[in-house]
Amino acid sequence: MFSSEWSLVLFTVLTQAAVGIVVISELTRILVKGSGAHLSWQAPAACVLTALGLILSLTHLGTPMHSVFTILNLGSSWLSREILVTGCFFAVILLLVLQRRKAPESAATPLSLAAIVVGLGAIFVMTRVYLLPTVPVWNSVATSVGFFGTMLLSGAVSCGVLGSMENRFCKDAEGCSSMAGVFCIAALVGLTLKFLGIVLSMNALNNTDNYGMNALHMVADKGIDGLVAWIIMVCAGVGLFSWFAVKAMGAKQIRLIANPALCALVLVLAGEIIGRLMFYGTYMRIGI
């Protein structure tokens, strides 16, 4: 029921969080003038998370020394494409960090837009890897909705943690605290996608039988604890985060959300990891 594929679980959750951080912070930088001054920790943090995810993904491989060959089948393998696009995402955000080394408060550049596009592309391709015609449990829109949900949810809460810590002594209280509102909306959209994903995945699970076992029955039999823990953790995390984000906006003091956001991040990441362990654990293939 719960997979032991820790390297894949951590790789997908960390890179999706990194993409979320980049998409949310760079969009805020593009849309809200002058917000760049309060968003300088996000890109370096995303860079570290993506690097960590990529290194962890190597531990999944039987022969990591051959990983250079993994981009040879771009013509037909979604896994090849995933590795290439995730690598490109890391390169783009690394360039972004280097470009901003001297002026972290600078406005958005074309590179910001490139990071958003490549990041979203990476999540799309990552989704496609799991849409195998022989694995009906994964071959569903639930996988896409779930991955994009993780991206927004963990990205928004991470942005909140980083933003509140960076701007704890911020003088522009108005500008700073309005950022909390953006992160809060992103987190709530992410949570909505997660719920949609869970409902849709129940449908996909029910359509799968193998070895005389229905996948939904398997979840009902052995995975209820995990499913409940996952839902409670992400709800509690987003609830905590939104509650304090609203309070911070009212008081115009973003530092108010620092501690609750950190707790929310722990809850959301732990919940997402449980959810992802279940995702890999419910792998069931047609055939023999």
Place this chain on the structure above:
Amino acid sequence: MLKRPAFYLDTTACTGCKTCMIACIDKHDLPSGVHFRRVSEYTGGDWVRTATGAYEQNVFTYYLSIACNHCENPICVRSCPTTAMHKGPDGIVSVDHNKCVGCRYCEWGCPYSAPQFNEKLGKMTKCDFCRDYLEKGMDPACVSACPTRALHYGELDELVAKYGEAQLLAPLPDPSITQPNLLVKPNRNAKPAGSKAGKISNPEEV
């Protein structure tokens, strides 16, 4: 040299003795848990009420000895990120160990469990149709070992001419996904594809 090598399995003759599995393990010196050929036991049945009001059982079992079907459109080759998994000019799907990264993605996709991960090598391994035996004019190890002569091989077109078109039975997957080079003769208990009448009763063996 065969162009489209195929296996033919006669389930009216197969007794599920697994000699083919053992011969394969022996020929390729496979470690524990790695099986290029697997004999699945498909079992089902229930109590049914007859016209007289009595109850009779209709239990059934049949065996499917399946290795790699060296498919025409192999999902393992399509999804392999390194191109290590490839289909040669002899129609045989095999793994190039100089490229395989051991990501096990082919294992996820193949509906016949053909690609098997070898922990010691850190790479995927699979049935290569006993290519070395074929080159010497010998039969594949599984075919020559079968005591009931339920297993045959040859050029697909010749097998079709001899035994008729491919027939599909449970629990084999929809052949349109990979176009397997496999012919199966159903026995009297065979259930149609997609049937949920039975289940594989020896998952720990295969």
